[in-house]
Amino acid sequence: MxxxxxxxxxxxxxxxxxxxxxxxxxxxxxxxxxxxxxxxxxxxxxxxxxxxxxxxxxxxxxxxxxxxxxxxxxxxxxxxxxxxxxxxxxxxxxxxxxxxxxxxxxxxxxxxxxxxxxxxxxxxxxxxxxxxxWDAHSPLTERERQVLQAAENGASTSSIAAALSLSEGTVRNYLSEAISKLGAKGRVEAARRAREMGWL
Known part of the structure; x- marks a missing residue:
């Protein structure tokens, strides 16, 4: 069985x-x-x-x-x-x-x-x-994915930084990179696009 x-x-x-x-x-x-x-x-x-x-x-x-x-x-x-x-x-x-x-x-x-x-x-x-x-490779690094996932759930920059043991500046950099890679206007749109592609 x-x-x-x-x-x-x-x-x-x-x-x-x-x-x-x-x-x-x-x-x-x-x-x-x-x-x-x-x-x-x-x-x-x-x-x-x-x-x-x-x-x-x-x-x-x-x-x-x-x-x-x-x-x-x-x-x-x-x-x-x-x-x-x-x-x-x-x-x-x-x-x-x-x-x-x-x-x-x-x-x-x-x-x-x-x-x-x-x-x-x-x-x-x-x-x-x-x-x-194999054509659907995510452009996001693992850290960018983690930060974007937290932002999607409404977490603030400071709470994301605390949860991931990063500085707030580093979190902002990761978010900025993710938003840029996804061609989005902000973190909410970036998270939505990444979710639609199956990258979050």
């Missing part, structure tokens, strides 16, 4: 995914999580073979969970199932160690096949996105 944990913040979608996968004789859903932190805790406690996770969830995103599992040397293989059909998101998912990336409007049987393929050591990526993934 392939042991699976599901992470999805929409209850109906979570229930539907679980019901679909339970019809497969070789798959067993051993845990369901309504947010990223719960997903991480379940993966650490249950050590499933595969985690199937959404990207946008409360507390931790699916990409954050994948990144933490990778950093911890976990053997859990991650498949992202999302509505975000953008190459930037796919590229970030691959960078944090995800082995699969499917869109939620894909046929149901594709998910079961993806779980089997990823469990066997392969990858399963929506074909129309795969081609563009």
């Amino acid at each position: 392939i042991r699976v944990v599901l992470a999805e913040d929409q209850g109906l979608v979570l229930g539907a995914l679980s019901a679909l996968l339970s019809l497969e004789s070789d798959l067993e859903v051993v845990g369901q999580a309504p947010d990223g932190e719960a997903a991480l805790e379940l993966c650490q406690r249950l050590a499933p073979d595969v985690l199937v996770t959404d990207i946008e969830m409360p507390r931790l995103s699916g990409l954050d969970v994948a990144e933490r599992l990778k950093a911890a040397g976990s053997g859990v293989r991650v498949i992202i199932v999302t509505t975000f059909g953008r190459a930037g998101y796919l590229r970030r998912a691959l960078e944090v160690g995800a082995r699969g990336y499917l869109l939620k409007d894909a046929p149901a049987e594709q998910l079961a096949d993806a779980i089997r393929r990823v469990h066997a050591g392969g990858r399963s990526i929506t074909p129309e996105l795969a081609a563009g993934a």
Whole structure:
């Protein structure tokens, strides 16, 4: 049996995914999580073979969970199932160690096949996105991304500086660079553009 944990913040979608996968004789859903932190805790406690996770969830995103599992040397293989059909998101998912990336409007049987393929050591990526993934490289450095992400959430320059152990001048420089690279008029527009591209 392939042991699976599901992470999805929409209850109906979570229930539907679980019901679909339970019809497969070789798959067993051993845990369901309504947010990223719960997903991480379940993966650490249950050590499933595969985690199937959404990207946008409360507390931790699916990409954050994948990144933490990778950093911890976990053997859990991650498949992202999302509505975000953008190459930037796919590229970030691959960078944090995800082995699969499917869109939620894909046929149901594709998910079961993806779980089997990823469990066997392969990858399963929506074909129309795969081609563009490596053309969608973010122009932002990791620090610029962190600062812009904090600014997107309404944090002030001083609170961003304190949270990231930087000076306020350095934070302003990172924001200025990010705004310039994205051709935006200000931090809010820059954050919106980066979010649309899947870079935040």
